[in-house]
């Protein structure tokens with residue numbers, strides 16, 4: 001078995017989710033979301049996020065981001081995001097290619113962006129030579145494993161709205177953020193002014209499936225066409241819906257995310273103070289970033305699978321998952337200690 005701290009994507013599927021998929025496998029059901037599981041899942045989502053949402057399932061997180069952004073932009077718009085944002089770094093240019101709008105990348109601080117760094121872009125508003133800033137996009141938890149507080153999200157939302165813009169959240173790991181802050185899912189989204197949310201399931205124990213949620217329903221008016229044209233209208237949607245029902249109905253999302261977060265904390269605490277390892281980012285959710293010598297990285301990679309996040313700085317990312325165990329983490333920690 002692969003010993004992996006590369007990503008929460010390398011984990012398998014939570015047994016309860018797999019069982020929920022198996023139990024949805026009962027004969028025929030209407031396709032394309034007209035099945036009873038999809039309507040039950042919508043009720044479960046409404047229980048978390050409120051009654052007045054519009055909700056669409058898609059297969060991929062990249063698709064959730066790109067199609068969510070497409071629904072609120074025109075080609076002369078721009079999307080303001082962090083330099084490290086998944087939409088900027090890891091989506092192969094799909095946001096620009098599919099929406100036609102420009103990404104305006106600003107520096108991040110441990111993964112988070114701030115209003116003061118967006119202010120200078122506002123001079124473009126109304127100037128027909130310039131792309132028009134239309135959306136601020138943030139990632140929760142950030143790509144560097146940090147978490148935006150509700151106040152930080154609210155500040156970005158208020159600034160966006162005051163300038164005629166919208167706030168999009170890439171919530172591929174929103175569950176980890178809510179677990180870290182001990183809040184509900186709405187407290188970090190609808191209650192703090194998020195307009196469009198990509199809500200992730202895959203990284204928290206599902207096999208596949210993400211949701212695009214609109215808190216401002218007017219923004220969703222064309223999304224059913226955008227999703228189909230974007231090739232994400234899933235025919236056997238009941239198998240995404242059944243997974244989300246199981247994840248969100250009675251707290252499995254929180255249990256999974258808490259486990260992932262606490263395993264990262266255990267890893268970081270066990271490594272702190274070692275002379276040959278420097279933890280480089282605040283450990284706030286399920287990722288640990290660290291610097292080691294290239295020789296130590298290569299030696300560890302013989303037995304464990306993980307990426308070098310920044311090959312120039314020799315900074316690595318170690319991620320824990322819903323199913324990471326103390327034994328696995330401590331085996332890894334001991335292997336790191338033995339390098340010295």
Ligand SMILES: Cc1ncc(COP(=O)(O)O)c(C=O)c1O
Pocket residue numbers: 009059060061062063086139142143170172173202
């Ligand atoms: C921050 C973030 N957003 C979105 C995604 C979605 O990616 P995918 O299209 O692989 O589901 C990922 C996956 O790694 C991610 O880390």
